[in-house]
């Protein structure tokens with residue numbers, strides 16, 4: 001059983017539990033449900049391209065930082081030029097929660113990616129309800145037809161879609177209706193990261209596709225290398241979150257890339 005199998009098996013239980021407690025009609029009945037969402041596609045072009053992640057823990061690294069508050073960190077990400085904010089809402093494996101987005105939504109304008117493991121329509125209504133602008137579809141846990149169906153549902157709800165692929169086979173999940181494609185550098189079997197991986201797969205995507213390099217971006221050199229290779233977005237979590245003060249780490253990183 002891979003880590004993804006374990007996460008998905010637990011996610012099914014969670015979704016069934018949520019469905020039994022809150023109906024889709026109830027999810028639709030919230031202030032955030034009516035709000036106009038922000039576009040990550042536009043923001044990637046207008047700002048640094050960095051999608052800065054709030055990540056307390058992960059299966060590969062264990063606890064990364066459980067001392068800082070989401071609002072404090074995410075405000076700095078916004079103020080210093082992040083194009084997007086990624087918030088892990090999975091509890092059991094990443095230590096996140098819906099509340100992390102809900103609590104700061106009204107104070108943040110930057111597009112927010114709900115980073116979770118989407119397997120059921122219900123979760124898209126939840127994402128809109130909690131205040132997300134973008135959702136992640138992980139090709140490894142969906143069929144190409146589910147990816148398309150969930151993309152269309154997301155668009156009906158005003159959400160953008162970031163499709164995440166890990167392997168060459170998963171390029172089959174691509175469809176032109178998808179907003180952004182993320183290529184994850186982390187191998188989910190052994191957790192090794194390899195930046196060459198995203199570069200190789202990016203070259204096989206249609207030329208106009210907005211592409212995001214995900215995971216393992218641990219230095220200015222890594223960022224500059226991927227930028228030079230033509231990526232539009234850079235999803236970075238651990239590099240900032242491993243510091244006692246992730247806000248300061250983000251500010252320093254942005255200052256460096258603005259100077260170079």
Ligand SMILES: O=C(O)c1ccccc1NCC(=O)[C@H](O)[C@H](O)COP(=O)(O)O
Pocket residue numbers: 003053055058059060061184186188191214215216217235236237238239
């Ligand atoms: O990070 C993990 O260990 C992980 C394990 C299994 C599934 C997903 C996982 N991470 C989610 C992500 O994609 C990353 O949080 C994101 O790309 C940022 O990566 P990093 O900058 O390396 O923290």
